Amino acid sequence: MYRNLTIRQKQIVWAWSFLALPVIFYAVIRFYPTGNAILISFQNWNLLGDRTWAGLENYEKLWNDPTFWKVFQNTFVYLLIGTPFSLALSFLIAYHLDKLRFMHGFLRILYFLPFMTSAVAMAWVWRWFYQDVPVGLFNNILAGFGIPQISFLNSTTNALPSVLAPAVWAGLGFQVIIFMAGIRAIPTSYYEAAKIDGVGWWTILTQITLPLLRPTIVFIVVFSSIGFLRIFDHVFNMTTNNPGGPLNSTKPLVLMIYDTAFNGFDMGYAAAQTVVLFTILLIVSLIQLRLLRSN
Amino acid sequence: MKKHFKGMVAAGLTSATALFASAANAVEIEYWQYFFDARVTAMEQLIENFQSANPDITVTMTHFPYADYRTKVAAAIPAGEGPDVVQLFYGWLNDYVKAELIQPLPADTFPPSMVDEEFFPMVQAMKDGDAYWALPTAVRSLALFYNKRLMEEAGVEPPTNLEEFLAAAAAMTKFDGAGNITQVGVTAGMTAQDHHWWREGLIRQMGGEPYTNDYQTVNYNSEAGVKALEFYTNLFEGENPVSAIGFMDEPQAAFKAGRAGMHIDGSFRIGSLDKTRGLEWGVTELPATADGTRSNYSSYWVNAITTKAEGEKYDASVKFMEYITSDEAMQIWLDVVGELPAKPSVGLTEANANNDVYGPFIRGLAYANTTKFANESAQRQLMVEMVERIQLQDMSVEDSIAIAAEAEQKILDEYYSD
Numbered sequence: 132m133y134r135n136l137t138i139r140q141k142q143i144v145w146a147w148s149f150l151a152l153p154v155i156f157y158a159v160i161r162f163y164p165t166g167n168a169i170l171i172s173f174q175n176w177n178l179l180g181d182r183t184w185a186g187l188e189n190y191e192k193l194w195n196d197p198t199f200w201k202v203f204q205n206t207f208v209y210l211l212i213g214t215p216f217s218l219a220l221s222f223l224i225a226y227h228l229d230k231l232r233f234m235h236g237f238l239r240i241l242y243f244l245p246f247m248t249s250a251v252a253m254a255w256v257w258r259w260f261y262q263d264v265p266v267g268l269f270n271n272i273l274a275g276f277g278i279p280q281i282s283f284l285n286s287t288t289n290a291l292p293s294v295l296a297p298a299v300w301a302g303l304g305f306q307v308i309i310f311m312a313g314i315r316a317i318p319t320s321y322y323e324a325a326k327i328d329g330v331g332w333w334t335i336l337t338q339i340t341l342p343l344l345r346p347t348i349v350f351i352v353v354f355s356s357i358g359f360l361r362i363f364d365h366v367f368n369m370t371t372n373n374p375g376g377p378l379n380s381t382k383p384l385v386l387m388i389y390d391t392a393f394n395g396f397d398m399g400y401a402a403a404q405t406v407v408l409f410t411i412l413l414i415v416s417l418i419q420l421r422l423l424r425s426n
Numbered sequence: 427m428k429k430h431f432k433g434m435v436a437a438g439l440t441s442a443t444a445l446f447a448s449a450a451n452a453v454e455i456e457y458w459q460y461f462f463d464a465r466v467t468a469m470e471q472l473i474e475n476f477q478s479a480n481p482d483i484t485v486t487m488t489h490f491p492y493a494d495y496r497t498k499v500a501a502a503i504p505a506g507e508g509p510d511v512v513q514l515f516y517g518w519l520n521d522y523v524k525a526e527l528i529q530p531l532p533a534d535t536f537p538p539s540m541v542d543e544e545f546f547p548m549v550q551a552m553k554d555g556d557a558y559w560a561l562p563t564a565v566r567s568l569a570l571f572y573n574k575r576l577m578e579e580a581g582v583e584p585p586t587n588l589e590e591f592l593a594a595a596a597a598m599t600k601f602d603g604a605g606n607i608t609q610v611g612v613t614a615g616m617t618a619q620d621h622h623w624w625r626e627g628l629i630r631q632m633g634g635e636p637y638t639n640d641y642q643t644v645n646y647n648s649e650a651g652v653k654a655l656e657f658y659t660n661l662f663e664g665e666n667p668v669s670a671i672g673f674m675d676e677p678q679a680a681f682k683a684g685r686a687g688m689h690i691d692g693s694f695r696i697g698s699l700d701k702t703r704g705l706e707w708g709v710t711e712l713p714a715t716a717d718g719t720r721s722n723y724s725s726y727w728v729n730a731i732t733t734k735a736e737g738e739k740y741d742a743s744v745k746f747m748e749y750i751t752s753d754e755a756m757q758i759w760l761d762v763v764g765e766l767p768a769k770p771s772v773g774l775t776e777a778n779a780n781n782d783v784y785g786p787f788i789r790g791l792a793y794a795n796t797t798k799f800a801n802e803s804a805q806r807q808l809m810v811e812m813v814e815r816i817q818l819q820d821m822s823v824e825d826s827i828a829i830a831a832e833a834e835q836k837i838l839d840e841y842y843s844d
Contacts, residue, residue: 179500179525258675264606265685266674274604285672287818372617372676373807377814394803396496396521 165409172402179396189403198379198387199404206360206384206411209295213359217299217306218351224303225310226340239308246304254368257297258284261369284369287380294381298365302358306351313347314340353419360412361385384408453742454484455735458499458509459727461489464697468762475758476749483742503527503734510735510743511750514560516551516726517799523559528730530557535744544769548724548796560728561751564765567724567794568619568627569786570713571681571689571699573598574706576609580687584710588631588657591688591713595661595668598687611668612688613677614661619723620677621809623690623712626723626795628654631715641798642842647831655823659816671817681707692725693787696764711786724794726768760784766791800841808834 136144172189176182193199228238245253260268261283270280283293321339330338341348363385367374374390375382384404392401457473459465466489473485488509490498496518502508504527514522522528533556541558542550552560570591572584580597583590595611602608614620625646629636634650637643646654661669674680681689682702690712699707714720729750735743749755756767760778766788767773773788781788799805812830815821 177521177525178496179521179527181525262675263670263673264602264604265608270606274602274606277604279604280606285818287814372615373810376810377818378811390803393493395801 168402168405168409170402171398172406174399174402176398177396178398182399185399189399192400193403193407198382201379202375202382202384202387205291205380205382206362208291209298209362209383210356210359212292213295213299213362214352214355217302217355218348220299221303221306221351222310225307225314226336228307229311229314239311242307243304245301248301250301250364251368253297253301254365258369261293285377287378290370290377290381294366294369297369298359298362301365302355306355309347309351310344313344317343349419349422353416356415356419357412360408360415363389384411452482452484453738454486455510455739455742455746456508457485457487457511457513457746458495459487459489459513460492460495462492464763468759471758471762472750472755475754476746479749480742480745483745485746499527500525503732506734508734509732510739511729511746512732513727513729516560516562516728516796517802519552519559519728522730523554526733528559529733529735530554530559531561531731531747532744533557535748536561544771546724546768546770546773546791546794548791548794549726549768551796551798552728560730561747562726562728562768563750563755564759564763565724565726565768565791566692566694566765567722567787567790568623568690568692568712569709569790570711571691571695571707571709573681573684573687574708575684576687584708585688585713586710587718588713588715592668595687596666599666599668607667607670607673608685610670610673610680610686612661613673613680613686613690614658614669614671615677616806616810616813618677619691620658621806622723622725622797624654624658624809625797627712627721628657630721630795631719632657637797642838644831644835644838647828651827651831652823655812655816655827659813659823663817671813693764693766693784696783709783709786711790720790720793722790722794724791724796726796800838804837805834808837 133141133144171182173185173187174182175185175188224242228235228242231238259266262268262270263280263282263285264270264274267280267283269283273280282289284290317340321343322335325335325339362383366381366383366386367389370376370381375386385408388401388404388408391397391404395401457469459469466487469487473487476485477483499508499512499514503512512528514528536558538553538556538558541553541561545561546565548565549562552558552562570585572594576598577584577594580594582594582597585591585594591612597611598609599607599611600609616624625636629646629650632650632653634646634648634654636646636651638645645651661667662671674683674685677686677689678691678695678698680686681691682699682705684705696709699705712720712722729747731740731743731747751768753767753769753772756769756772759765760767760772764784766784767778770792773779773791779785779788808830812826815826815829816823
């Protein structure tokens with residue numbers, strides 16, 4: 132049968148037989164669990180017994196759950212503070228690092244190092260920094276000057292920024308590298324022309340550098356927004372005794388999903404939360420891709 | 427050479443036949459538990475003893491990381507794979523029964539009246555109607571750990587009642603120049619064992635009952651509940667705090683570091699405290715009220731026969747269950763793991779009940795209660811938040827307890843409705 136095919140058809144058969152591997156991989160590892168999760172979100176299941184149909188019950192419960200709305204809000208606070216902050220900071224560092232010649236490579240390594248460090252290890256070190264006296268680094272310094280200590284993690288207002296700070300710091304190295312590559316890719320002739328015209332650094336920055344960096348910026352925004360929407364390891368490791376606490380003030384959606392699924396064994400409810408997270412990620416990514424295309 | 431080789435083959439064949447012959451009437455059963463070093467060592471020892479007493483039965487133990495345990499059990503048993511005898515947390519019993527993963531213990535080998543009599547009373551939570559579904563080898567309870575050096579330095583004795591407890595805590599608390607607490611008299615944190623102390627200890631001691639209707643109705647939104655919570659929050663909220671929430675990250679860390687005078691924890695903490703260099707610790711029963719009322723909390727892991735075990739495997743499983751709930755097994759478990767015997771006949775022997783370390787825990791079992799949780803982590807979380815509302819949002823004790831009670835009732839209603 133194979134022999135009767137035309138060369139073109141044979142090529143297609145071969146192409147597909149090679150493509151089959153990634154296609155099967157994606158179907159089994161990605162699409163099947165995704166579909167299954169959506170299915171479970173309409174069921175009740177505690178991992179042990181049978182799955183029973185629940186209709187929209189899990190979604191109704193989610194809608195009426197004040198914890199969910201708090202967590203939903205937190206997730207966006209992580210996104211809305213984290214993304215602009217890390218964007219501005221990494222650009223500032225990349226912009227100045229690019230102009231610097233002295234110890235350039237060494238500094239670049241220093242900025243990149245946190246990105247390569249395990250998030251768990253880093254979260255625990257920061258957790259130690261934030262402790263109260265007599266152990267915490269920051270509070271010990273304050274106490275040395277006789278200043279009363281600050282509750283970093285055990286506070287409903289300070290905890291979220293405290294958890295976010297190391298997460299921003301960890302992602303900084305990668306963004307700095309991407310920004311520097313973007314800056315280097317701008318043809319020097321623009322800058323030379325600007326110099327000949329005698330324009331100031333501000334005009335160069337806002338008229339040449341930033342507009343030409345737009346694809347880089349969009350990439351970093353997409354990349355870091357998805358990262359902040361899915362934040363988990365920093366929060367979980369810095370608040371393991373009381374995950375997402377105090378009073379849910381640091382709990383992101385992913386942590387709530389984990390807790391519902393593997394402490395509460397309420398798989399249906401956890402799946403419903405997952406579907407919501409999936410939808411949010413999809414919408415945010417689609418919006419950002421549209422922005423990218425209009426460029 | 428060739429002759430020699432032939433001889434070897436013949437010898438090999440004979441021994442192989444012998445092996446198969448003995449395997450033919452041997453029963454192999456499987457035992458599952460989650461991985462915890464000392465527990466695995468103790469179980470290996472029990473299995474060895476059991477097998478030498480029952481040469482025709484082989485027990486294979488499999489263990490999993492705690493995180494995967496439930497999923498593996500759930501997937502394996504309905505498929506006819508997995509364990510014949512399985513270990514589970516007492517709080518999961520309902521789920522396992524409902525999912526038909528385990529079967530009741532045979533009444534002729536484990537008559538309920540005999541179990542009622544022989545085991546500590548809180549084990550009766552494992553009885554449903556006329557049959558026991560599962561039985562523990564060991565149980566845990568709470569006691570008050572204290573740092574001998576700090577006690578000596580402050581000139582106080584291990585407390586026996588709540589009044590002495592507060593005085594001792596106050597004597598051992600230290601502050602720095604900026605007014606920060608640098609050494610706590612007693613550790614505090616609902617995230618550790620304090621929520622059990624509050625629920626089953628303090629509330630009952632203040633004359634209340636935390637739950638009614640077989641733990642299906644929340645009952646701590648009462649005068650006793652408020653009194654108990656006030657006592658607890660005054661440790662770190664009052665004019666002269668003797669504790670701080672989150673001090674040195676977690677209570678047991680502060681105690682291990684020698685920065686806490688006293689610490690309430692379970693018998694499972696003994697092992698790790700023993701390994702802490704330079705820490706001189708002692709342990710005593712939880713403080714009583716002025717009129718001598720005591721109350722404690724107990725939890726345990728149980729063993730049960732799964733629905734997979736049938737025929738001769740079932741008989742072998744019953745025998746194995748009999749052995750691992752025997753006095754001998756309980757003594758081994760105490761010596762190896764440090765968990766308390768589930769029967770007074772082993773626990774209250776002269777040597778065990780007066781043991782400096784295990785004694786206070788074992789004596790605590792006599793007045794211990796076991797909370798029937800629907801979702802332990804969620805119910806603990808409510809206690810954590812109850813304290814946080816008072817501490818971080820200045821809510822009154824009464825209001826905060828009411829919110830917690832309502833939320834916990836919702837969890838219980840949801841759980842028992844289906």
